[in-house]
Amino acid sequence: MKKQSSLSEMKKREEIAAYVFLSPYLLATLVFTIGMLLFALYISLHDWNLFQSPEFAGVKNYIKAFRSEDFRRGFLNIAWYTLIVVFTQTFVAVFMAVILFKPIPGKQFFRTFFYAPSVTSSVVISMIFIWLYLKTGYINLLFGKVAEIFGGEWQNVEWLNKPDGLFQLLARGVGGDIEYGKWYLHGPSVTWMAIMVQAVYTTSPTFMIMFLAALVNIPSSLYESASIDGASSWKQFWKITMPMLRPITLLVVVLGTMGCIQMFDYVKLMTAGGPLGTTLVPVYQIYTETLGINGPIRAGYGAAMAFILAVVIFALTYIQRKFIEEKTEQY
């Protein structure tokens, strides 16, 4: 009896010690995450200019956000961005990881070389790409040279100021067009796709490192038995490597999706939502409304947009988890 009570006392002491050790983190989470979330929720139901008392507005800010053409456009833009960037960066990351996992000469050098864009500041990367994307920049020069080799001529493109959408260009290719007012049918603009290329270039290496770490953990015995059974390298990749990478793929896709939906820096630094709103994204709109860039400060409206965005991220993450986890094979 005595032994039992001393055991439960010890357990209690351990629990208290655990909470004491956790308290700094819990306190920070309570104040700076949960507290801020509740505050943002409160603000989203009010009109607030940061300096005077908030005035209750009910769900007016939410209705306003849903009615805003710019906000809807921002969501469509970010949907294209997420779809294309997440797929491409995951594919590129797996590809680079598999190549660099093989015993090739200069492996360490290439790992460092490929990883460099990920540790470079997005401001620096943006500045470099702004120059590359100039109408008189190196990208156009490169296309010009390639066209020259094939006996053609390249019309220089102003990459960061080209609002023509992908489907618009395709339609024009077959003699049609999609009018400007039907922006939802245009597809991602040339400028938006140029930014996607930049995003894939900078984020893929980070995910490549994650895939490399996962590749190390795949037991070599699986490949050995597959080889004995006569499986080709291609088959081994699809039947062993990819299924074994599924948990890390889930992580990469979820992180990639969340990162893409919250995209802000490239738009702020390179396009400010232009040309013609084809690179407008929700977080940039939240920023401009909350801080009153170019107009009155509307923090309540910004908070409402932020909550709508949070719900979308939550829903997407849930769907992805469900979809990918269900198909994950456990060994």
Added chain:
Amino acid sequence: MKRVLTLIMVLAFLCAGTALFANGKQEAEPSGLAEMTGADATSFTKFAVEEGAKLVLSGWGDQTEQKIYIDAIARFKKIYPDVIVDYQPIPADFQTKLKAMMAGGTAPDVFYVDDQLMTAFGSTGQLLQLDSYMAEAGVARSHFIESLLTIFTLDGDTYGLPKDWGTLGLVYLPEAFAAAGIAEPTDDWDWNDLYNAAKIISEKTDYAGFGQNADWARFAPWAFANGGSYTNTAFTSATLNTSAVKKAAEFVLKMYNDGVLVTSADVGAGWCGEAIGKELVAMTYEGGWMVNYMRNDFPDVNWKAVQVVKALNGVRSNVIFTNALGVNAGTKYPRAAAAFTIFLTSRENQAAVAETGFAYPAHPDQLGLIQDPNDKAIAAGGLIGRVAYWGPNTGKINDEVSRALERIYLGAMTIDESFAEAERKANAILAGE
């Protein structure tokens, strides 16, 4: 006798300038003698401030601007040796940072105020009303160019004092004109002269004719001279879908489609001023900032400026940009902060700043202090311009104008469609939607 005549001529010039500034609207041309308002020369009068006052001053600006303010603080210290001023420039994202600082209660005591900050701080009581302190310092609103004060005035009270102003001029490269074998621009040019010269230059030389981006500010001289505006005078409805604005846009688009007007990106420059510096375009509309920019970055490039050209109706107009200095309403030292602000914008200090060629003084009787010939030509635009302020949504309205221009440059819409859409969106913004 000669001295008396010179004095009369100088006074006549100042009178004319002041009257036109006070109107702040388009004028056919600055006329000779006109009714003068606001040229009462005065000196800053020292008044009592809090003991042991410590002030923080913040503004944007590069190193040249920072040096100007360091020198200004030294001049202020001669009058108030006991007031400590800590100058903390914020070169980038000034407005955003200042709003965050103000919300967090850590904003500086004295800071630059533009239309965006006036919108955020003015009506929410974050700026100190300066009128009573101005009276103590012997400074009146009438000592400033009247139109510059409009942005910083609420219900007749003053919340910021204009520190300087700028406007646009036709900046050009004489070499391009020599290469094309045509005469250089004059103040008598109209749209057709500009078009013809740009066409000849673009055809006969390697220079592009005229540089102009899809930008509300550069479009303003075209639209305003043609009798257009961006909003009504009460700032309650947009006036973009008007024949005056669209006719101006039509001419600009014709230049663009004919290849005589190019954007800075077309020629591989970041902005049209840079295109002048790199000798890529022969002409563009830029402001007084070109003087220091060209001096520092392209000292070997010869350039000149005249006034922006007249519309086909013979009217010339321009746009005026201005910023003020304001005082944080929550400052611990309101008297010292007000004294500092009033001093920085005083005739004495602005005369010293004008000597550096950095900025145009906000006092009408000091326009004669502008020395650089190119600066003088550009500053003349101030006599016929209107201040770029259309109420608290100025930035958003300007964005809509720029987008309307972008759409027509890119051929995404016709002029009618584009400006109708711009007006629809601008009206929605003005209605608070």
